[in-house]
Amino acid sequence: MREATAVWTVVALPILLAGLAFAAAAFNSVLRAVGAGHPEPARALTDPLREAARSLIVQRRGTLAPDRLLTRIGVISLPVAALLAAVVVPIGTEPVARLRIGVVWFNAMEVAVWGAVWLTGWGVNSAYALIGGYRFIAQGLAYELPHMFALITAALGAGSLDLTKVAAAQDGLWFVVWMPVAFVVYLFSALAMAFWGPLGHPVAGDLAGGAAVELSGPDRLVFLAGRYMLLVVAAAVAVPLFLGGGAGPLLPAWTWSLVKTCAVLAALVWARHRLLVLRMDRFMELSWMVLIPAMLLQALVVAIVVLP
Amino acid sequence: MGLSARLARCAAGRPRPLIAAVPGATGVRLAAEAEVRRRGWRPASSPGETGLLLICGEPGAALDEAIETVWWAMPGPRAQVRVDAAAASAEIAEALDRAVIGLADVAAQRVAAGTRPAMGGWSPPARHEEHHMGAPAGLAMADRAADRDGLTLDVLRVPLGPVLADWPAGLQVVMTLQGDVVQGAEVEVVGTGEGVAFWDEPWLAAREGRTVTSGAAARRLAAAHLDSVGRLLGVAGWPSAAARAGRLRDDVLAGRPAARVTASYGAFARRIGRSRLLRWMIRDFGVIDDAVVDRFDLTGPAARHPGDVAARLAGWLAETTAAIAAVDDETALAGDEGPRGPVTRAPSAGLIAALPALLEGAEFSAARLIIASLDPDVDQLVAAAVSPEAPDA
Amino acid sequence: MQAVAFWGLAAVAVAGGIAVFVVGSMARATFALLASFLAAGVELLLIDLHYLGALVILMMIMEMLIMVVFMVMYMMNPAGLMPMVMVHNNRGALAISAGVFVALATGILLTPWPQRRGSPPRDVTFDLGQALMGPKMLVMMVIGVAILATMIASVVLATHRGRYDRHVRFDRAEPEPDLDPARGPRRRCRVTLETFLLLAAALFAVGLYGALSQQSIVMVMMGLELMVNGVLIAGGGFWYYVAPGTADGQVLVLVAITVMALEMAMGFAVVTALFRARDVDVTDDAGDLKG
Numbered sequence A: 001m002r003e004a005t006a007v008w009t010v011v012a013l014p015i016l017l018a019g020l021a022f023a024a025a026a027f028n029s030v031l032r033a034v035g036a037g038h039p040e041p042a043r044a045l046t047d048p049l050r051e052a053a054r055s056l057i058v059q060r061r062g063t064l065a066p067d068r069l070l071t072r073i074g075v076i077s078l079p080v081a082a083l084l085a086a087v088v089v090p091i092g093t094e095p096v097a098r099l100r101i102g103v104v105w106f107n108a109m110e111v112a113v114w115g116a117v118w119l120t121g122w123g124v125n126s127a128y129a130l131i132g133g134y135r136f137i138a139q140g141l142a143y144e145l146p147h148m149f150a151l152i153t154a155a156l157g158a159g160s161l162d163l164t165k166v167a168a169a170q171d172g173l174w175f176v177v178w179m180p181v182a183f184v185v186y187l188f189s190a191l192a193m194a195f196w197g198p199l200g201h202p203v204a205g206d207l208a209g210g211a212a213v214e215l216s217g218p219d220r221l222v223f224l225a226g227r228y229m230l231l232v233v234a235a236a237v238a239v240p241l242f243l244g245g246g247a248g249p250l251l252p253a254w255t256w257s258l259v260k261t262c263a264v265l266a267a268l269v270w271a272r273h274r275l276l277v278l279r280m281d282r283f284m285e286l287s288w289m290v291l292i293p294a295m296l297l298q299a300l301v302v303a304i305v306v307l308p
Numbered sequence B: 001m002g003l004s005a006r007l008a009r010c011a012a013g014r015p016r017p018l019i020a021a022v023p024g025a026t027g028v029r030l031a032a033e034a035e036v037r038r039r040g041w042r043p044a045s046s047p048g049e050t051g052l053l054l055i056c057g058e059p060g061a062a063l064d065e066a067i068e069t070v071w072w073a074m075p076g077p078r079a080q081v082r083v084d085a086a087a088a089s090a091e092i093a094e095a096l097d098r099a100v101i102g103l104a105d106v107a108a109q110r111v112a113a114g115t116r117p118a119m120g121g122w123s124p125p126a127r128h129e130e131h132h133m134g135a136p137a138g139l140a141m142a143d144r145a146a147d148r149d150g151l152t153l154d155v156l157r158v159p160l161g162p163v164l165a166d167w168p169a170g171l172q173v174v175m176t177l178q179g180d181v182v183q184g185a186e187v188e189v190v191g192t193g194e195g196v197a198f199w200d201e202p203w204l205a206a207r208e209g210r211t212v213t214s215g216a217a218a219r220r221l222a223a224a225h226l227d228s229v230g231r232l233l234g235v236a237g238w239p240s241a242a243a244r245a246g247r248l249r250d251d252v253l254a255g256r257p258a259a260r261v262t263a264s265y266g267a268f269a270r271r272i273g274r275s276r277l278l279r280w281m282i283r284d285f286g287v288i289d290d291a292v293v294d295r296f297d298l299t300g301p302a303a304r305h306p307g308d309v310a311a312r313l314a315g316w317l318a319e320t321t322a323a324i325a326a327v328d329d330e331t332a333l334a335g336d337e338g339p340r341g342p343v344t345r346a347p348s349a350g351l352i353a354a355l356p357a358l359l360e361g362a363e364f365s366a367a368r369l370i371i372a373s374l375d376p377d378v379d380q381l382v383a384a385a386v387s388p389e390a391p392d393a
Numbered sequence C: 001m002q003a004v005a006f007w008g009l010a011a012v013a014v015a016g017g018i019a020v021f022v023v024g025s026m027a028r029a030t031f032a033l034l035a036s037f038l039a040a041g042v043e044l045l046l047i048d049l050h051y052l053g054a055l056v057i058l059m060m061i062m063e064m065l066i067m068v069v070f071m072v073m074y075m076m077n078p079a080g081l082m083p084m085v086m087v088h089n090n091r092g093a094l095a096i097s098a099g100v101f102v103a104l105a106t107g108i109l110l111t112p113w114p115q116r117r118g119s120p121p122r123d124v125t126f127d128l129g130q131a132l133m134g135p136k137m138l139v140m141m142v143i144g145v146a147i148l149a150t151m152i153a154s155v156v157l158a159t160h161r162g163r164y165d166r167h168v169r170f171d172r173a174e175p176e177p178d179l180d181p182a183r184g185p186r187r188r189c190r191v192t193l194e195t196f197l198l199l200a201a202a203l204f205a206v207g208l209y210g211a212l213s214q215q216s217i218v219m220v221m222m223g224l225e226l227m228v229n230g231v232l233i234a235g236g237g238f239w240y241y242v243a244p245g246t247a248d249g250q251v252l253v254l255v256a257i258t259v260m261a262l263e264m265a266m267g268f269a270v271v272t273a274l275f276r277a278r279d280v281d282v283t284d285d286a287g288d289l290k291g
Helices: A007-035 A041-057 A067-085 A102-123 A127-158 A163-168 A180-193 A217-242 A251-273 A278-306 B001-013 B026-038 B061-073 B089-105 B106-116 B197-208 B214-235 B239-253 B259-276 B275-281 B292-298 B309-325 B347-357 B363-374 B380-386 C002-020 C025-046 C050-074 C092-109 C123-131 C137-158 C193-213 C217-241 C247-276 C285-288
Strands: B017-021 B053-058 B079-083 B143-146 B152-159 B171-178 B180-187
Touching: A007 A041, A007 A217, A007 A251, A007 B239, A007 C217, A041 A217, A041 B001, A067 A102, A067 A217, A067 C025, A102 A163, A102 C025, A102 C050, A127 A163, A127 A180, A127 A217, A127 A278, A127 C050, A163 A217, A180 A217, A180 A251, A180 A278, A217 A251, A251 B001, A251 B239, B001 B089, B001 B106, B001 B180, B001 B380, B017 B026, B026 B053, B026 B106, B026 B197, B026 B239, B053 B061, B053 B089, B079 B089, B079 C092, B089 B106, B152 C137, B171 B347, B171 B363, B180 B197, B180 B347, B180 B363, B180 B380, B197 B214, B197 B380, B214 B239, B214 B259, B214 B309, B214 B363, B259 B309, B275 B309, B275 C025, B292 B347, B347 B363, B347 B380, C002 C025, C002 C193, C002 C217, C025 C050, C025 C193, C025 C217, C050 C217, C050 C247, C092 C193, C123 C137, C123 C247, C137 C247, C193 C217, C217 C247
Parallel strands: B017 B053, B053 B079
Antiparallel strands: B143 B152, B152 B171, B171 B180
């Protein structure tokens, strides 16, 4: 926590995070325009900006007898958790704050999203939002164990909980090559922690927007921006965990980190348009019957390999 | 000042319209949806998200009240567009243009915001005055009822509809929820405006003795099923496929040549039909068997394709394939088998009657899928109620 | 700097604990408790217990959310603003917990605490892992078996549906270069073992008050959790200021975290069973359980 870090990185990190979040949103808009058959999908690039502008001028709306304090805490927790998680992600070779237990820290911040979504759903006093909040808890119970096993498998392969060390340990052979199951499970859980696309049941259309249904104006902007940031962080952590971190020819390490992050991010955004929402009662089954056993086997294989 | 005006102008170009469909005005709803899509706007799904309420048709008093509640819950800047059931596409486009100008007018919006009651901590518009003892904000607290695990848990009564995305116009389902499990459901039809049963038009016209080709009827049937499929996909959380279904529906209605429609529909149907993920998500609930068919006197696709939600989707896709193959049929239309069954018997009444039994015990998202997979056409009931002899086509 | 952080977090921890029994809304109470835990977790981070600190944050968020779901299940009113204060024997509980705090504080201030022996290892997490896999293997086995037994018991007791799972992970990590870990707290700042123990005592006393005075079983459990939170802080403090060379303190913290999880699982299983059998969720109505 107290390693020396350049001050400018502390400033640059939120900017970078916001920039990538915007890129994800813009890409998502373009994909949506293509899907809707719009003749000039490139024009949709600015849609997120217009939406943000609208959110800034829209009134906050009230619901009957809400718990405003808890709602606000929930909404603001999303970007905060994303930012705190991003702090330990190495961009190139160095994170903003090098924490020896970076993997656990990332995991803890990701669990904070549970609280954020639940509070947002609960606080506004609306049945739809509450069901959305519930769904996220169910989703959490479904994805969290496979997610933890995926993180631990990579950490086990490297023999360290430090994301920088995990990335360094892949010198030569990326973990994705010999831990494919863990990588796929990680991508699943990345979608789940940002409740995005196939794992967006908590904010799904059948609930008219689920946990976010009653939000408007700045609240909505912060909530949605936080969600994109989480998606970015989830994509960024996949790079040191499975994709060799900043390793790559010619270009400097930080460029490779960014390039790989963008690739994973694009894949995650694309998944939303390719796949449909997984209903929680069914996903729970898949998670516990398939993903967890598969992850245990993967962890076993890795453990046998790294055993001296 | 300057900044908020600029933001308003920037935002006004991309409003998120919320479409309030009125039973008996399906034609104008379709035109409005097509116009919204043409502009590249993204429809909203809740009052909090929208800034533009687009009312398609003339709602009756009961539905008007529901729409008023939505309008009331919309944060400003906001605009309301009402188009009547006979409006042409150009009129809709013009009305939307006016709304955009209104949204960008900061001064007017500010005046409007000043005249409305304060946001936050609102109470429902003028109704019951009695105060509940000790309860916050005069709210009734949740009741308790037995649940399926043998616990006594709190229940909430939650209305669904009538203004909701991917939802049959004019339908309202009041669900008794325990957590996200539906313990009971009461269904009612809101709004008895006048209007026509758009999807049944060709058959009704043929019965009146006008000349209607089988091809025209096949187009209408294919479009009706594509509309239902699009909604089901929307509720299932597959917006890209739902948008595709909507485009196909409009192409079919617009009279595109059979060859082009067949090709693009074929690709769509294959994609949907082959999606194992979709089948996994929509199977094994909402099962309609022979007993249910007999009890509620069901006809049409729901009766022809007994089984779960997935079976009904497959049935729609198969019937659409057959209908699209027949769009160039020039023979005169015979028979009265419309998209949802015999047009003279208002088959949607049976579908609506069957809902409470099917919904009981379903998880919330399953309940919505069940409703979408039956997709009752309230137009049939409204049109029948207004002019029992035969609506004017 | 560190002293400021310590006192700020200590204030948050205690205030969160007190807020649990004051706010009157179940949701707020749960998240006040969570704030208390998070503050405790960051305190652990401050004294170089990175792994355990992050673990406390992670586990407590999950635990509180499970708690909140149960709470809402029994008392479902969105936003939960129905003011509810259900206490019995308030004054007595207040007196007892105040007395306990004073006694503990006196003991803490009067006891001649041993001098610090050794210094924190280069990688405290590695040390913990070594201890658990080596000399403390028995503890780890007991924890594992206890978790398994609790899971089975709660499932049997509560419902045919599964409850949540709780697992503690132990990872190997390589020793690595580190900045001098012994710097800081000893220098100018006023944070000493005594202050840590005082914070622990305060949390313990607040929790005790809750456990004694609350009627709702859920609230009683929150009180118990606060007491364990105190133990957790004390364990961390002892480790850092008395024997950082050995992992015993860390193991104690880990055991405390596990105990909380187990307590919650069992507690809710019992509540659910009670609820099913008799439709009660307050302690006074279940008095005949005394036997």
